[in-house]
Amino acid sequence: MKFLMLIITCFSFGVQAQNTEVTGFGIRGKVVDSVSRRPLDFVTVSLKTDNEASVRTAQTNADGTFVFQTLPLAKYILKVASVGYSPKSLTIDFVSNGLKVKDLGTINLIAVSSHLKEVVVTASKPLVSQEIDRISYDLQADPESKGQNVLQMMRKVPLLSLDADDNIQLQGNSNYKILVNGRPSSMMERSPKDILRSMPATSIQRIEVITNPPAKYDAEGLAGIINIITSKKLDNGYNGSVNASYGLPSGGPGVGGSAGMKQGKFGVSIYGGISDHNNPATESLTRRRVLGAEPSVLNQNSRSEGDSRNAYLGSELSLEIDSLHLISAQFNINGNRSETESAQRSGLTESDEILQAYRLDNRRNGRGNGMDAGLNFQLGFKSSKNRLLTFSYRYYRFSDRQNSNLLVSERMNFFNPDYRQNNLSRSSEQTLQVDYVHDIGKLNIEGGVKAIFRDNNTDFGYDSLNTEGVFARDYSRTNQYNNTQKVLSGYNSYQYSLKSWSFKVGFRVEQTIVDADFVSSDTQVKQNYFNLLPSLAVNRKLKNNSTINLAFSQRIQRPGVFELNPFVDRSNPAFETSGNPEIKPVLINSYQFSYSLQKKISLYLSASYMYSNTMMFRVSSYDSVTNVTRSTPKNTGSARLPGLNYNVRFPLTKKGDLSFNGWLGYGMVKGVNNGIRVKNEGLMHRMNVSAGYRLENSWKLNGGLYWYGGNISPQGRSNSYISSSLGIQKDLVKNKLAFSASASNPFTKYRNNRQEISDPNFIQVNDNQVYFRAYNFNINYRFGKLKEVLKKNKRGIKNDDVSGGGGL
Template sequence: MKKLLLIFVITLCCKINLQAQTPVAATATLKGLVVDSVSKKPQDYITAVLKKENIGIKTALTEPNGTFTMSKVAVGKYDLVIVAMGFKAKTIPIDVKENIVYDLGKLIISAQDNNLNEVNITAAKPVIKQEIDRISYDMQADPESKVSTVLDMMRKIPLLSVDADDKIQLKGSGNYKILINGKPSSLVARNPSDVFKSMPAANIEKIEVITTPPAKYDSEGLAGIINIITKKNIDAGYNGSINLRESFPTGGPGGSGSITVKQGKFGISAYGGLSIYKSPLTPTGYIRTTTGAVPTSLLQNGENKYDGKFSYGSAELSYEIDTLNLITGEFSLNRSKDNNFGEQNSSLMQGGIPAQGYRLINSGDQLWKGIDLSVNYQLGFHSHKDRLLTFSYKMSNSTENSFSNQDIQNRLNYDPTTFPNFNQYNQGKSMEQTIQADYVHPLTKKLNLEGGLKAILRDNSSDFEFNNQNSAGQYIVDPLRSNNYDNHQNVYGLYNSYQYNLTNWGFKAGVRAELTTINADFVSQATNLDKDFINIIPTVSVNRKFKDMSSLNFGYTQRIERPGIWQLNPFVDRSNPNFESTGNPDLKPVLSNSFEMNYSRFKKGSINLGLSYAFANNTVQNVSVYNEATKITRSYFVNTGKDKKLGANININYPFTSTLNLTLGGNMNYVWLQGIVNGVEVKNDGLRGYVYGYLSYKLEKGWRFGGNFSYNSAWISLQGKSRSNFYTGFSGSKDLIKDKLTLSGSVNNPFNKLRTWENTTTGDNFTQRSYGQNYWRRFSTSLSWKFGKLTDGVKKNQRGISNDDVKGGGGGKG
């Protein structure tokens, strides 16, 4: 990599030197006046794009008097495209033959047919779009995506935030669902943060934040849905890209690639990647003080490090039988292997006297494998091109093997007979099959009907083994701490929704009915748990469009949080002898009501403002209880209490010039939490949220620079809170070969080598604090190459399977 970068730097210097010696040719100037065809009035802040061979060369915005000017236009043939929200695009061929001023006169633009499904809120190629029930962020329109990871880019997306522990939150909540191309994926089932910090943003087309999911989506995800849409070149011929990158001192080397091929009726789009992520030794620890009959103080400090390898690949195939019949399929694989090592000194004081102590050496590894397979058949109708019937099948299978070994040394009053060395092994499996049928029928030009049926069949299992070391050094299975667990969950749903569009109004409403059956079997303990429940979920979205290029959206929906396998699993993690954590197979689903209102306005730049309110009862909380007899803090999940949240969000995008752009935004929520912990009522409330900003500057000859910051407030939980953090980053890129080869670099948090994190938890008779540091400063470089040429479209199913009914793994804290 170093040699390769050196070659390109030398090449770049030579190129700049040659360009400096080349005389600048004289150029022409274009000017014109943009006028509305109805009012005959000049139009301000209209975008004019000068294109050559369908590639944008220059961009200009009209002044308040409707005029625009483009200078330094070389001799040649161009297309001038006038684009604006609410107007039809207008294309004017231009042949520049002389180095003079070309006055194009009045350019008349007319209003387009109103379609309220989507409202653009930025300029010619918008970064952000406000739609009737979601916000989308165009990764390819943001130059920083060339060098950043998906996780880094999520810090800039409205309604999303990433805290210092790399946990993703939607509107300040961790209760959401992540989809890949509108479908669930084993790729992000376990820990999406680890996946996205290894995945280059250059492979992503856009990210949708669906805050009011329509009835066609499963009802899971209290805060909404994050839909990651991968980059697909949907033209015939072939096209592809290769990306190489390196990050240090955390992270490591990685590479990714994509290719699209279209020949006749057959098309294939594939992408994949491989990365290594390393985190050197960093300090960590716990402090716990207890009251009661025998007050104690516990101090633990040590170091941890982490190494991981991650690989993924996916291929999507399409075969167009004829103009009305289409078959598509998708196949994906992903694999990750993690190794971790930690050492820790523990000292328990009682009455100011050392009561217990030891040194713990902890090592372990995890191996995760996932496979997804889906097939879709789409039938069109001669009567209407938008009338569709789709049948879909999807299979997802994943396995996770985790092992940890605890070697306890330097014991003080820590009897090896009572507290022996031990290891833990857990094998988790998940198998999911989905059958689905969807029907779309435009009843009139203004009214559209959707309906469908769906069945999801899930089989989850966990085989957990706890082994104690005996006096001979052998590890023997402890049957009281080992268990086999099977969980079978089936969800049967049907939905019906309508969308009605008027001149300035858009309405979208529907209802979804779901029957859920659960059968849990604790094999080792010969016990069963059976549950059935029915939910009726309404959803409503309304859009009002105004003449000043603004719109107002209102949404209401109910959402369900069904506990995931890691929350239900009774496996007890005892990797730290003084702290235990476990799941709860008796957890019940949670129903939440959510209201939101958003205002968007496009003029010179854009602004998006939002208000939201949500409440839920019997919510799932992770609570901690201290046992005075065993001196152990035990954390577990339980249905308890109520959550209420009042929030506000803002996003502003303002282009100072055609080359300098500023983005500011944030989301703040005031939360009220209450619940019962160990028989005691607990309440907590406070402000949590984030703010962010991004400034980008584009120079001539392919240079781009950017800087960003974000601030995350303390995270408020039922029993405590975390520490706030501040994030900064700077990036730059250079097109070595225009639209083909790009060299990029970035630095994150250049002013802070390490970041200190802290979480505080308070219970009835204890207070504990976990703390540590991780590497905060990181340097990254990447080299991207695009190749090939495409000419025709690959046809894709417009409907498919999207299971979003189970809480996303590792998504956040809330």
Template structure:
């Protein structure tokens, strides 16, 4: 009896197990698949977060999508669910699923996410990544940097990977000072010569992001040896209306204020940004000593200077669009910057002969006033076809960049020199007209093409007037022997073609750009006019291969060529002899420079951190070099010449980690080895250069954060010079109030030292020079930033104009939770 009972119980348990297994087999999970895309560009969003919830929004499971945006997730059984996709910098989606009818697999199709928009139904807990890596470019999001609200743009540029800013605020991209600067994808004359002045005065809060494009595709102009820096100023695309007001001041005496607003009436959308202010550079000093091997009388010299400056600046931008219908869009934009500065200084100069006996001594008092600016406008019409993303765009833009200087200097001799006073005025300007047409067609899911044509007319002029003081009459008298003027026109006609092939994890891009250049100019001086004309035809190739490995890893390889067409600032023959012992002028006979560039890259992206490594090699045969020559009279004369052979190998790296708003850190830098030589001058220079930055932010208390930054740079060389190692530090605090609408920030630059010393050495077979510049760098910056608004409207743009590269890579990294 006992045995029968045990046997019965075992059979019952076994049957129960069979029944349970049968029920489990009869109710398997349901596989849900789909793909996540950007709603505006149609691009696949890499590594999205996809989650499935009960109909009461209780989380069941979350997975990470692939590099192509595709995902697979399992629902436990039939029923009603909520499917949500999310990505850093995008709004969350919310789709209701009804799984029934005994299905085993369900295709959710395409899920589109809108960038930067918050929906009422879903709470977005993600923030944009500080750094976003793509195959062709790197994007630094200022909206994710807590220091943005209290800093000038120059302070933010120090943090951007592949960029470096030295002690004189000179920016380098991949170690090069020659690069193309775009504002919202369009050329800006201001940011060619006056880039240093503009970034010191421009509040970082007016900028949305900075794109660094080291290997630009064929659709971009081939100008800019180092690559392209694209500054995106249009802050938000929103619905209803929104805006911001900001104000700031610093302990040096500078201040700024401005605002942004976006609104829409019917099909008309408008977005505008405006700011103005003042920047101050306190008294700085410069020490210079040199040895002139060609002169016995002026073998040794020494000069000491003190100077200071103040600048006022104003900026305004506007972005407007009118949606004629669902397939036709008209876009209008404008951008303008106007600045002026006044600087005063005194230089004491003394020279000695070979026996160290004084041979010359004088002082030079200088007052310099300058006005500079840029104004640009564009209009674009886009025709969109019924096929998704196929479009044709026509656009016209105009850019004007005046640069006027007014310099008065008085030389007071003490020994073996003449007394004189001189007043020099130079009015230079450049006007650029651009007409272009662009066409983009996604032929299939694997094949994409784009093509376009473009014509640019650049009109550059430089007019000067020089007067000297007649000491007998006390009147200013014209001195025509000092006149050096230039009228210069440049015509550029170009066309491009690009092709992209995508298959699984491989993306192959190729293209070409043909450019025909005609230069026509007249150099005018007291000795007569000199006409010059030259023509050039260039075919610029572009190849980029990208392969996505597993777990967010990818590798890239690219080859391209870049051109450096000298602008008015290099060509202008105007002689600046404000300092009679240091004279400089441009060279109207400069030729276009061609550089070959090869890049290998690796990037790793995850939901919290990003790593980017790239190795770049490039070479140039006729590089433009600034050449200094010292005569027997001790006078240093500087100009530009095509005499350099430049070869450069550079390793770039960047790493960023972000844990929501609680903590973030970044580390970036580069090291390179360069060789520069000139057979004509018999000179060779080589050496290692490096730059890097480390910084981060931490939320130490409720709605408050602390941020810190440190930078190091040095070793950059030219044919005749070398720069030593320098460093900079900063830290700041920010606090949010009133439901995060108001932000108060404090940012301290150079907290550990009041002044910084920057050293510069230069030499060749005729001279040796050592310079030291000491400038006041410590400052505390205070700012208030107020956000307002309720909803926003998209300020739609003609997406396939000069402002967009549709065949570039997609976004990366991020977390979001419904």
């Protein structure tokens, strides 16, 4: 920390000496967005006399600043205007006040949507905006958000897509970190798609995609960070929204919403929801063909159905003690329950002769819960309003329990008894963090230190039915596993902004110490590694509201508790899956060049290239002795992924618009499985097309088409599919009450999801039936009218250093 503060102090003296003085009578100031506090460039600043005679006109620089110099002694009216914001006027009187230079400080502009005769939109908030290190998608400016959940809306967000199982992908990659309001949340740790599916899009303000995170963010998440912003605009009073939905035959009822209240210097915002998601009965087929001297064929036919329930509640509180001291806190809880029943028939043949057959009935239930709480104290300085020091603490925990009860019948040469298996995974962590930020003219300096202490443990057991008809513990398949992890880090970053250029450079150092202990077998695994991770971004503002960006970053993927957990899932006797406690972290390099244009046509293009020589892939191998295929993650692969992202939106007519959002990539992956080199490569793509049309009397039509182009891994690939949807929306009470209904794939009941896996020893195909047809109904109600954002600490804990599984 002393080293960081020394760098900051030295830089401060150097830059302060370069400040220029205004000559003659002068006016200066800085224009920012009232919500995000982001400097606004290319804002028109007009200076007129008190009788409205024009004197001068200028535009703000990249850092939002403007200066008028050598002015005559007079009274002036200064007007600030920008598309999408309410104009502001200020009076400056040099004659009466005796000042030579008027420093207006920070001028806040409030974003609005302007309408002409409540029908024709003359200026509206852009859906997509680009900053030097992120892309933002404004859900509140998208009319479709009133009838969609957050997961559905992610198909429209640049750089994001959904795979065949509705798992989120960032630039075609499944390894990333999800934050809520810039902070980690326990609700996103286990299965974020279940929470996001139950979260109404109207409760979300915007989604930020950070593909090249600056040094202040933890380095975990190979593809980057998805930041979901729920905070609403607040002033003294209250506001909020409530959404009720129902989906059938797949899906079910759900209720969610958000609310905020501010009274004086105290404010609070909350969001939450509850849902029940039903999965109707579907069928699946698995076929494995073993090659070599003793070829065999395994066929498994299954039928399953299930139900899951999710609930979540999040809150943020803020207390502004005075202009220099701010306390904020957050608290989140969530829980889920699931029940699944399946029946499977399995048959193993060799040369058309049945070697083994059985029926397996599995009743599986799971439950999980999580919570996190944080406290932040922000300290300002009288000498400079642009200096902030923040102290933060966060506690987080979650648990996940899975139980399976498996009964075997219709046996033929299958002698395994009935059995039960259970697995309890728990994780907790504490985080301490100190951040310092200092703006000196056009230079922004940030530094900080952080310590994370994690404790992960699993307790898994296997009980089999003995000859006495009692389930007894099988200790050869039972174990307890503890894993403690310490991550100590520090960072320093600098951003320098000119009129048309912005530069951001930083580095982050992280020391990771891991101690793993297998309690039952009395064995240990220790890891200790150090990483120096640089980041660089360059932004160039062009004419006509266009921008280009160039960025480079190094990211790391640490295995989480689910990848490390050695629990062996034997719910299917022919296929076993497990974690790997000896898995190592993965380092990836990412390059990105992007271009954005925000005019009548909104355009975003991004070319990227990511590569890693130590990728973590889940590999499958066949054991000819037991006739079992085993799957586990290993550090055995390398990957190259060049890609192109595109997002285009343009008006078709005065009442209709069309948008395209997609990704195109060519994956090249290699690996080693049982000493045999395997590799695969191929084209992958995702594309979402959506259209909207405004009818009379506040009716709206929208439709969509989604094309998923499959995925590849070192041992195989998945198939492609096309999905369609059509919806209608009606404002029953303007800006207050809205109804929407939609139909997805009304003429196709099921979709087939195919996964192919192979190596020199076997070929395996999994065909899973997915319920495709769906009808959804939504009612959304908004209340209140507020303007000012709930004030929050500008720095806080962002534990984005552990993420989900890897792969392309």
